[in-house]
Amino acid sequence: xxxxxxxxxxxxxxxxxxxxxxxxxxxxxxxxxxxxxxxxxxxxxxxxxxxxxxxxxxxxxxxxxxxxxxxxxxxxxxxxxxxxxxxxxxxxxxxxxxxxxxxxxxxxxxxxxxxxxxxxxxxxxxxxxxxxxxxxxxxxxxxxxxxxxxxxx
Numbered sequence: 230x231x232x233x234x235x236x237x238x239x240x241x242x243x244x245x246x247x248x249x250x251x252x253x254x255x256x257x258x259x260x261x262x263x264x265x266x267x268x269x270x271x272x273x274x275x276x277x278x279x280x281x282x283x284x285x286x287x288x289x290x291x292x293x294x295x296x297x298x299x300x301x302x303x304x305x306x307x308x309x310x311x312x313x314x315x316x317x318x319x320x321x322x323x324x325x326x327x328x329x330x331x332x333x334x335x336x337x338x339x340x341x342x343x344x345x346x347x348x349x350x351x352x353x354x355x356x357x358x359x360x361x362x363x364x365x366x367x368x369x370x371x372x373x374x375x376x377x378x379x380x381x382x
Contacts, residue, residue: 230255232265233272245276294362297337301360301368306330312353312376321349322374327358331370350374353381 230252234242238259242248247268250259259265266272308330311319324344331339345359345367353374360368375381 231268232259233268233276234259234265236264238264245280247273247276291363291366294366298360298362298366298368300335300337301331301370303370304331304334305371305373306334307373307375309375309377312380316353316380318351318353318374321351322372323349327372330372331360355381 231247231249232255234244234246237243255265306327308322308326310322313319324346325341327344328339328341339360343361345361350356353376356372357369358372360370362368373381
């Protein structure tokens with residue numbers, strides 16, 4: 230029996246895949262639990278239309294992300310923070326701080342989860358920070374952390 234999977238089934242198939250399964254498995258397990266539906270001509274056309282729509286949407290998002298990546302590449306963001314005696318910050322600079330300052334600098338809202346800091350910044354200096362835009366596209370910005378009087382190191 231040929232079925233189209235509606236949901237991911239571990240070690241069998243992922244949602245949207247068309248696979249041949251044993252008749253009993255399809256009729257008694259997959260179809261009653263709405264994990265799959267029989268692969269009829271109408272269903273196959275719907276799946277193909279969904280895939281084409283998803284590809285168009287993905288292409289549009291990739292083009293927008295590519296433009297944003299070119300705009301962000303090489304941007305320098307300056308963050309002012311309170312500093313102790315030896316150049317260590319009181320607290321730290323996190324991805325949320327970087328995203329907020331980047332939004333102020335560029336006028337583009339960047340989600341804080343897109344800012345990749347391996348660990349929070351805890352001292353003065355200049356740091357390269359990666360902004361993850363899509364699964365295959367990212368931009369690198371420079372973050373300058375300075376004290377209230379303008380010292381950077």
